[in-house]
Amino acid sequence: MKKVSRLWNWLKDLSGLTELVYSLFAIVFALIIGAILIYLSGHDALEAYYYLFFGAFGNIYNLAQTLLKSIPLIFTGLAVAIGFQSGLFNIGIEGQLYWGAFTTAVVVVSLPGLSGYLLIPIALFAGALAGGIWGAFPGYLKAKTGAHEVITTIMLNYVGILATTFLLKNFFKAPGPVDQTKGIPMQARIPELFPNTRLTWSLFIGIAVIILVKYLFSNTSLGYDLQAVGANTSAAEYGGISVSRVTVLTMTISGAVAALAGSTIVLGVLHRFITNFSPGYGFTGIAVAVLGRNKPEGVLAAALLFGALDAGKVSMQLFTNIPGDLITVVQGLVILLVAAPSLIRLFSSTFGRGRELIASE
Amino acid sequence: MYAVDMKGITKTFGDTVANDGVDLSVEEEEIHCILGENGAGKTTLMNVLFGLYERDAGEIFLHDKEVNIRKPSQAIDHGIGMIHQNFMLVNRLSVTDNIVAGAEPKKGIRLDRKKAVKDVRRLSEKYGLKVDPEARIENISVGDQQRVEILKALYRKADILILDEPTAVLTPQEVEDLFRIMRELKESGKTLIFITHKLKETMTITDRITILRDGKKVGTVETGDTNPRDLAQMMVGRDVVLSVEKSEREERPVAFEVKDLNVHNPTNNLYLRDVSFEIEEGEVLGVAGVEGNGQLELEEGLMGLRPTESGEVILRGSDLRELTTRERKKIGIAHIPSDRLRRGLIAEFNLQRNMILGSEWDRPFSRRGFLDRNRIKEYTEEVIEDFDIRGGTADVDAKSLSGGNQQKVILGRELTRDPELIIAAQPTRGVDVGAIEYIHGELLNMRDRGVPVLLISAELDELRSLSDRIIVLYEGEIVASLDADAVDERELGLLMAGEEVEG
Numbered sequence: 001m002k003k004v005s006r007l008w009n010w011l012k013d014l015s016g017l018t019e020l021v022y023s024l025f026a027i028v029f030a031l032i033i034g035a036i037l038i039y040l041s042g043h044d045a046l047e048a049y050y051y052l053f054f055g056a057f058g059n060i061y062n063l064a065q066t067l068l069k070s071i072p073l074i075f076t077g078l079a080v081a082i083g084f085q086s087g088l089f090n091i092g093i094e095g096q097l098y099w100g101a102f103t104t105a106v107v108v109v110s111l112p113g114l115s116g117y118l119l120i121p122i123a124l125f126a127g128a129l130a131g132g133i134w135g136a137f138p139g140y141l142k143a144k145t146g147a148h149e150v151i152t153t154i155m156l157n158y159v160g161i162l163a164t165t166f167l168l169k170n171f172f173k174a175p176g177p178v179d180q181t182k183g184i185p186m187q188a189r190i191p192e193l194f195p196n197t198r199l200t201w202s203l204f205i206g207i208a209v210i211i212l213v214k215y216l217f218s219n220t221s222l223g224y225d226l227q228a229v230g231a232n233t234s235a236a237e238y239g240g241i242s243v244s245r246v247t248v249l250t251m252t253i254s255g256a257v258a259a260l261a262g263s264t265i266v267l268g269v270l271h272r273f274i275t276n277f278s279p280g281y282g283f284t285g286i287a288v289a290v291l292g293r294n295k296p297e298g299v300l301a302a303a304l305l306f307g308a309l310d311a312g313k314v315s316m317q318l319f320t321n322i323p324g325d326l327i328t329v330v331q332g333l334v335i336l337l338v339a340a341p342s343l344i345r346l347f348s349s350t351f352g353r354g355r356e357l358i359a360s361e
Numbered sequence: 362m363y364a365v366d367m368k369g370i371t372k373t374f375g376d377t378v379a380n381d382g383v384d385l386s387v388e389e390e391e392i393h394c395i396l397g398e399n400g401a402g403k404t405t406l407m408n409v410l411f412g413l414y415e416r417d418a419g420e421i422f423l424h425d426k427e428v429n430i431r432k433p434s435q436a437i438d439h440g441i442g443m444i445h446q447n448f449m450l451v452n453r454l455s456v457t458d459n460i461v462a463g464a465e466p467k468k469g470i471r472l473d474r475k476k477a478v479k480d481v482r483r484l485s486e487k488y489g490l491k492v493d494p495e496a497r498i499e500n501i502s503v504g505d506q507q508r509v510e511i512l513k514a515l516y517r518k519a520d521i522l523i524l525d526e527p528t529a530v531l532t533p534q535e536v537e538d539l540f541r542i543m544r545e546l547k548e549s550g551k552t553l554i555f556i557t558h559k560l561k562e563t564m565t566i567t568d569r570i571t572i573l574r575d576g577k578k579v580g581t582v583e584t585g586d587t588n589p590r591d592l593a594q595m596m597v598g599r600d601v602v603l604s605v606e607k608s609e610r611e612e613r614p615v616a617f618e619v620k621d622l623n624v625h626n627p628t629n630n631l632y633l634r635d636v637s638f639e640i641e642e643g644e645v646l647g648v649a650g651v652e653g654n655g656q657l658e659l660e661e662g663l664m665g666l667r668p669t670e671s672g673e674v675i676l677r678g679s680d681l682r683e684l685t686t687r688e689r690k691k692i693g694i695a696h697i698p699s700d701r702l703r704r705g706l707i708a709e710f711n712l713q714r715n716m717i718l719g720s721e722w723d724r725p726f727s728r729r730g731f732l733d734r735n736r737i738k739e740y741t742e743e744v745i746e747d748f749d750i751r752g753g754t755a756d757v758d759a760k761s762l763s764g765g766n767q768q769k770v771i772l773g774r775e776l777t778r779d780p781e782l783i784i785a786a787q788p789t790r791g792v793d794v795g796a797i798e799y800i801h802g803e804l805l806n807m808r809d810r811g812v813p814v815l816l817i818s819a820e821l822d823e824l825r826s827l828s829d830r831i832i833v834l835y836e837g838e839i840v841a842s843l844d845a846d847a848v849d850e851r852e853l854g855l856l857m858a859g860e861e862v863e864g
Contacts, residue, residue: 221722221730228718231707237666238696238704239719240687 019293026337027305034330043322052327055315056308062315064197068269070307072097072278074206075261076285077292077299078213079254083149084294085217086230086250092138092153093258094282095160099134100127100259101266102164105273106172108184108266116187120267123188124205127263128256134160135255136248143244149251157282165275172273180274190268200268207300209257214296226250258282287335306331362425364389364521364552365410370419372405379405381576382419387521389424392543392553394563394584397573398596398793399764403556404446406573407523411443412436423521442514443523448506452499456492457481460513484515489545504535511542522546523554528562532651533821533854540566558596558794560589561822572596597795608809610829613642616813617782622672624655624662633658633837636672640782640813645804647828647845648817651857655837656817657699660786663815664696665689676782690719693781697771697788699817701764705771708760712750713741715759716774744773749799765796772803783807786817801827821850835859 035045056066076093083090104127108119138152165179174182190200216223228236229246237243261281266273288306292298313327365387372380380402387393395403408414410421412430421428423439430436436443450459457477466476481494490508498506507527514522524543528536543553543566557563563570564584572579572595579595617640624633633655640646650656661667663674665686674681681689690696698704706715717726717737725736741755748769752762759767768788775783785804789797804827808814818824824831828845833856841856 219732219734221727221732224714224717224721224732228707228710228721231709232703234700234703235705235707235718237686238664238698239721240685240690242685242687 019298023291023293023298023338027334030330030333030337033333034326037329038322038326041322041326043320047320048316048322048326051316051319052309052312054312055318056312058315060194061197062311064194064199065311065314066304066308067203068197068199068307069310070303071202071206071268072261072265072281073284073288073303073306074210074300075257075264076281077288077303078210078285078296079258079261080285080289081292081294081296081299082213082226082254082257083250084230084289086226086246087233088139088142088230088247088250088254089150090135090138090153090251090254090258091150091286092135092156092160092255092282093261093285094278094280095153095157096131096134096255096258097262097278097282098160098164099262100131101262101277102168102273103127103130103259104263104266105181105184108188109172109181112185114187116189119188120190123267124260124263127259127266129259131259131262132252132256135258136252139248139251142251143247161276164273168273168275174272178274181272183272184267188267189271190264198269200264202264202268205260205264206303209260210296210300213257217296222249258285261285287331290335291338293338305334362389363387363422364391364424365554366422366425367406367410368420368422370406370409370421371417372402372409372414373417378576380409380416383573383576383578385571385578386581387552387554388569389552390547390550391568392547392555392566394567394570395554395556395573396558396560396563396570396592396596398558398795399791400793401573401596402576403558403573404525405576407443407525407554407556410436411441411523437517437519440518440520441523442511442517442519442521444507444510444514444525444527446525446527446529448510450498450506450509452497454498455494456496456498456501456509456512457494459498459509460494460516464517480516481512484512488512488515488542488549490542502535503530504532504538507531507535507539508542511546520550521552521554523556525556526558527555528557528559530652532858533850534858536562560592563592564589574598593794597793599795607805607826607829610643610808613644613811615639616642616677617815618673618675619663620673620675622659622662622674623670624658624667625670626658626667629653631655631658631837633662636834636837636839638832638839638842640815642813643808643811644830645808645814645816645828647824647831648815648834649821649824649831649853649857650819650834652819654834654857656786656834658837659834660696660699660784660817663784664694687719690778691723693779695775695778695780695783697768697775697783697785699786699790701767701771701790706759706767709758711756711758712745712753712770713737713755715770716741716744718774720778740777744770744777747777748773748803763793765792768792768800769796772800776803776807780807780812783812783814784817785814787819788816789818789820789823797823821853824853825850833857 035049038045038048055062057063076097079093080090104123107126108123111119134156138149138156141147141152142149168181169179172181174180190202193199193201193203217227225241225246228239228241229243233243265277270277284306288299288302291302309327309331313324316322316327317324363386365385367383367385370380370383383402383406385406395406397403405414409416412432412435415431421430428439430439460481461477466473466480478494485492490512492505492508492512498509511522527539531539547553555567567584569581569583570587570592571581572592574596620637622633622636636659638646648656648659658667662669665684669682676692702708707718720726722730726733738755745755750766750769750773752766759770762770788800788804792800804814816824816827825845825848831843831845831848832839833841833853835857836859
């Protein structure tokens, strides 16, 4: 008993590492449960994980698929995390992402003559701006009227997705059966890192944004205000921080980052705007943010993990007859275990440290 | 024979030793005080006795019989009653309902309400605990609520009563009344354990005193053989200056003026009505009053944290009423908020980040919106050094500091900004004796430098020793303005309770 508690305290002392240790434990634990499930469903778990791993990291092409699939999650996860940092739950990522993608595509097809060096930054900026405005709107509603952002952002998702579809169909649709804009010119496409992998320089845009946001939080007054409002609104008010201003700004930044997920897909992968192109990147972003504990570097790691599971899933399904849904279950388990550190604490207190732990808190 | 005899009680929370081999012997029919600073382990020890915590080691004897109390219901069966700091009452139920809940007299399976009311009335008469058995808890005063708590314990036939900091929430008159009740309970054969960190009360009411410090027992003394100075010394472990010396001052120009200020708080429907006062340079104006009589509304109204309806707030000639909180801070108002953890600090931020709260956009901490982290760290370390903040470096989170040290962090942050005015609300609440001494010294220091100070406090001793003048707030109005040297505690207490005072 003593030993367990000493080990526990030792783990806790590595405060910076603790969360990482927790998360790694959660991942391993989720994989073990996943293996049991695969076994119970009559398949070979070892084989499944072999192909999962192979599909994610087996060769350059597979590794590129892992990275490719993580890119939109980097943006959407980061967007959710930014909101959480100032205590806002932005579930409107999906709508913001559609506005980003749509605006980027429209800007590019309207300015076909420009060189790529100008066009790509302009298109990215326009997308971010559109998503930022779409995010600022619920922020403003909350600041002015107190309307809860969870409700407004959820509803604005539908408005965003359907409004872009409407605009596309009526004004920007390319001829043909598919609801899409015409393809964007070659010079506006973000170049590939490795030929035929579809993995583009967008990866580095994602990493750059991660670094930028990390810097925003640790080294700027604005980032300070954002986190102060998230950590203790009353104290932030006491310090003279305008909570409504921070609310609007946070939602703007969050929306802009969310939009980049859409913009980079348009410029790097699809090369056009297509309706219903997102398989729910915005919602997966919530999971990524939770797994990454709302920290930029955590989001990066979590997005890579999700990318790897997604890429691995494809090869697993290809080479075995194990349903990919089982991997989705594993993803769910990871979230469940990470999001519930209170559960872990409960377990640990059952091992002898008793209810006074809770009483003293 | 001892009513309570605790031997070698040890209780740890993780790495923290809250009680370290503590002995406590309470004689029958005495009022025994457990004295110690916040965090000394007083409440932990009593929670062990009452079965709220399980001890790691030690033995407990009640009337010479060893007992093994593992939960409160067992403690109650053994005749122990505990009156907690925060009352455990159901607001919407009547006094009687609260008292009998869980031990109701029954007629068949129905509650025998008549008997319940009769029992409560009989009990309250027997011990001189006047309450109306039919009144609802939400409609009676805090002092009455405390009596209900005591009755609740007596109704369960407690003969050992634990009172955890019972005076913290009472007016001076209510304290006197409580002491009278405690004496009567003692006369009728009850044993009382009285937890406090207030020396004066200890000296007034108790027979013997056990002093705890850092989870260890320092000693047990007869109240008649000791004095406040020695007690403070035992509590803190070093000599303590109990009352601060205030220098004489001469009349100086008015620096801060409030005229006919009106504030409405919709939450409790309290109106601050036509509040007017002036503070001269280098003057401390104390605001006395029972909590909830407009102190919070005044404090927040002056800081722009709460809208004001009308009036003027003038600092060195200019009206502040249209300014934002940030602007008021910028022109030099230092604010020590009454709620340290809700307002004054961000518990999850480290000390560096707490130190720049309110000036995170200003030089030298920030240039064009970019934080100068080296400068912030240096400054934090200076403040830690200058204000004697213990238990942490610039990198620890504010939540890991003790209450006294958290308060020093706020004090350090606010006083190092060259204030033009200090608004200090409950600056020593929940702070240990050593830190109180320090905080008082710092506030007087600012006074001597000519800074006007508005001191809002519920501690009469603090108000009397620091203030030059005292105003009394009652139901949102100033009911008296007094010279601090001339005021006596009884008179102040009556004014706080809304009574008229002659002369």
